[in-house]
Amino acid sequence: MDLGAIISILFMSLMAMVPIVLTSVGAAWSERAGVVSIGYEGVLLMSAFFGAIFAELTGHATIGLLGGILVGILLGMLHGAITVYLKGDHVIPGIGINLLALGVVPFGILAYWGTAGQHQLPLNAQMWHISTQYGELSPMVGVTIVIAVVTWWVLFKTPLGLRVRSVGENPEAADALGINVEKYRFWSTVYGHALAGLGGAYMSVDWLGLVHKTMSGGRGFIALANMVFSGWNPLVSLIGGWLFGFFDALASWLAPKHIIPGQFILMLPYIMTLIIVAGIIGKARPPKWDGRPYKRE
Amino acid sequence: MEKQPIIEMKGIVKVYPDGTKALKGVDLTVYQGEILGLLGENGAGKTTLMKILFGMLHPTSGRILIRGKEVQFRSPSDAITHGIGMVHQHFTLVEVFDALHNIILGMEGHGLFSRIDVKKAREKLQKLMNDLNFQVPLDVPVEDLPVGVQQRIEILKMLFRDIDVLILDEPTAVLTPIEVEELFRVLRHLKEEGKTIIFISHKLNEVIELTDRVTVIRKGEVIGTVETKTATPQLLARMMVGRDVVLRIEKPPKEAGEPILKVENLSVKGDRGEKAVKSLSFEVRAGEIFGIAGVEGNGQTELIEAITGLRKPENGRVYLNNVDITGKGPRELYGLGMAHIPEDRTHMGLILEMTVTENALLGLQWKRDFQRWSGVINWRRARGHAKSLIEEFDISAPGTEAPVKSLSGGNQQKLIVAREVSKAPVLIVAAQPTRGVDVASTEYIRNYLVKLRNEGKAVLLVSADLDEVVQLSDRMGIIYEGEFMGVVKPEEVSTEEIGMMMGGIRYEEIRK
Numbered sequence: 033m034d035l036g037a038i039i040s041i042l043f044m045s046l047m048a049m050v051p052i053v054l055t056s057v058g059a060a061w062s063e064r065a066g067v068v069s070i071g072y073e074g075v076l077l078m079s080a081f082f083g084a085i086f087a088e089l090t091g092h093a094t095i096g097l098l099g100g101i102l103v104g105i106l107l108g109m110l111h112g113a114i115t116v117y118l119k120g121d122h123v124i125p126g127i128g129i130n131l132l133a134l135g136v137v138p139f140g141i142l143a144y145w146g147t148a149g150q151h152q153l154p155l156n157a158q159m160w161h162i163s164t165q166y167g168e169l170s171p172m173v174g175v176t177i178v179i180a181v182v183t184w185w186v187l188f189k190t191p192l193g194l195r196v197r198s199v200g201e202n203p204e205a206a207d208a209l210g211i212n213v214e215k216y217r218f219w220s221t222v223y224g225h226a227l228a229g230l231g232g233a234y235m236s237v238d239w240l241g242l243v244h245k246t247m248s249g250g251r252g253f254i255a256l257a258n259m260v261f262s263g264w265n266p267l268v269s270l271i272g273g274w275l276f277g278f279f280d281a282l283a284s285w286l287a288p289k290h291i292i293p294g295q296f297i298l299m300l301p302y303i304m305t306l307i308i309v310a311g312i313i314g315k316a317r318p319p320k321w322d323g324r325p326y327k328r329e
Numbered sequence: 330m331e332k333q334p335i336i337e338m339k340g341i342v343k344v345y346p347d348g349t350k351a352l353k354g355v356d357l358t359v360y361q362g363e364i365l366g367l368l369g370e371n372g373a374g375k376t377t378l379m380k381i382l383f384g385m386l387h388p389t390s391g392r393i394l395i396r397g398k399e400v401q402f403r404s405p406s407d408a409i410t411h412g413i414g415m416v417h418q419h420f421t422l423v424e425v426f427d428a429l430h431n432i433i434l435g436m437e438g439h440g441l442f443s444r445i446d447v448k449k450a451r452e453k454l455q456k457l458m459n460d461l462n463f464q465v466p467l468d469v470p471v472e473d474l475p476v477g478v479q480q481r482i483e484i485l486k487m488l489f490r491d492i493d494v495l496i497l498d499e500p501t502a503v504l505t506p507i508e509v510e511e512l513f514r515v516l517r518h519l520k521e522e523g524k525t526i527i528f529i530s531h532k533l534n535e536v537i538e539l540t541d542r543v544t545v546i547r548k549g550e551v552i553g554t555v556e557t558k559t560a561t562p563q564l565l566a567r568m569m570v571g572r573d574v575v576l577r578i579e580k581p582p583k584e585a586g587e588p589i590l591k592v593e594n595l596s597v598k599g600d601r602g603e604k605a606v607k608s609l610s611f612e613v614r615a616g617e618i619f620g621i622a623g624v625e626g627n628g629q630t631e632l633i634e635a636i637t638g639l640r641k642p643e644n645g646r647v648y649l650n651n652v653d654i655t656g657k658g659p660r661e662l663y664g665l666g667m668a669h670i671p672e673d674r675t676h677m678g679l680i681l682e683m684t685v686t687e688n689a690l691l692g693l694q695w696k697r698d699f700q701r702w703s704g705v706i707n708w709r710r711a712r713g714h715a716k717s718l719i720e721e722f723d724i725s726a727p728g729t730e731a732p733v734k735s736l737s738g739g740n741q742q743k744l745i746v747a748r749e750v751s752k753a754p755v756l757i758v759a760a761q762p763t764r765g766v767d768v769a770s771t772e773y774i775r776n777y778l779v780k781l782r783n784e785g786k787a788v789l790l791v792s793a794d795l796d797e798v799v800q801l802s803d804r805m806g807i808i809y810e811g812e813f814m815g816v817v818k819p820e821e822v823s824t825e826e827i828g829m830m831m832g833g834i835r836y837e838e839i840r841k
Contacts, residue, residue: 190444
């Protein structure tokens, strides 16, 4: 394995980490505020699909990314309305969003483009990449790193972050001090889903340049696992997400070499993430009121 | 100077959605700069009244005037804006935050997105603490701090918001005697600074020691207000309970019988791996109450958990009726005749969301009596059981199908005692049996423990309430850092000597 191959895998890993990191960072923020969602898988898939449509209609990939954020915001509002204002269960709406995506996206691909299961985006709807001799890099890699760092900074250094964490840890305490628990929880949920929406659109209009009916590929769940073993910390999530991206890239690089059967190699990122999660989980402690509706006495 | 009323509550009525009348037209006046005691049994409505004043609950009818102006609070933050702060019985602190962030939360400074100026906040807090002459560590997560310090953080949190009136709900329930002294010092200092304090309590001695005036509430009504100088414990007790209370326990002498519980060289580790109980040996005999006194946190919890099968001991053996029960689980121990009144009623003793019937059945669901032939629970019998406990122990509950959380603390505790005794035990392990329980229930439970002793049962009593241990025990061990400083008969030692043992001086050294 020469230096060129290593740099090439590094590039691929940075490209692969983006949806995982964005979703993990968003989920970490939302859960810090006390709202659990398992619907990120569906958010990724739906925003990948709708983001592609936005990009194709306008001929601008960036509009596609914004469209993905919009899808995330709307789904986040739905989840937030159910969990925060209607005091509903936090898991069920996520199941709903995931199942909805499984129906909407394959049907949508067929209905909109007339192809079964997959659609290649035209070049004008794809994001511009920096290309080098080792491969391509998207500007979204930089954006993702900035988002992770800024989210961490806001969460741990500013009044906003302190309040968000307080409503996830002890909403009674926050409420007694005049902090609007519902407002902070709702908009935190929206922010979390918006980031996942950006990650989803990135997959179609930026990273892969195509829409596929199963393109989220479990990344929404991997991102949740990553969030947990990162201890609900956006900065650690960045590293964890890159780790998954690295094994993802390594698998893609190894697959054509036929050293071991391809199916095993494609399992690599999932298994490694699982091992790491299983190894480190238990040390991290979730926010105390994570997933619990708050109702004033 | 003529005293000005700072708060006037007029005709406050509170009816809960389920129809319970918690307050039936209460009038309360609080004067600027005084310490007012709000005395009443659990469930009398003290806390409800103060939650209304703090904006947490809305009155069904009635008016609140602050400095003569009528106000309506929609939330606690409205009350804080009007200078009223409250420290609850259960603290509202974010456990993973340090004191500094807990205190500044919601008042961090300018701009949601700007960096929190920790240095400035620290200076401000340090000045506040210096003025008040009490200190808390600002950088330690509050979950790692003792409850006494957490309580001070709660007080600071309110004072940081420039409140004039501080409401404290049963603040001494969780404190050690030394912490109580410290709290009283702080409160007196606040009074000198011109703050007004409302002190909710059901402990007569504390109210008499601390307050200027006492308002007594019973069953949602004000019974009367007296100047503390003119009040006696007997008078206040009568006002509070509505009848004369026997504050002493009648305990006929009794010859103890065979040893029921034998503990031999028991060593137990605490949660952090420290040696909590160090090679302790004692026995509890039939017809005897063996008390364990000591400042909390000296191994009592670990000792009880090891005896009741909730924690594996490191070393040593425990025998019940000469059967080795070391390391056996709670269910097996119940079968062998042990009953356990756990120290934490809401976490270990009851499941608050479940009904009285379900709670009355806990631990008994295995018995054939409560099952149909198919193994399904026979709810008709279970309800009958709950009903008989309610009647026998005079538990005031809305019904057998009411959730246990709708009962007052004293009645919850009576339910636990009733349930445990209904298991027909030979040994009753009672940990803090009257903590946070009103006077009447306390009296009832204490007399019941004595009754069990008179019937020839063995009772192991662990309590942070020294009076309770001294009054009830036939013999008592004073525990300090996991060891007995002495095992004595209460009537043979003075309170001073017990205090010295609680402080770590051995009985032999005292009696030299």
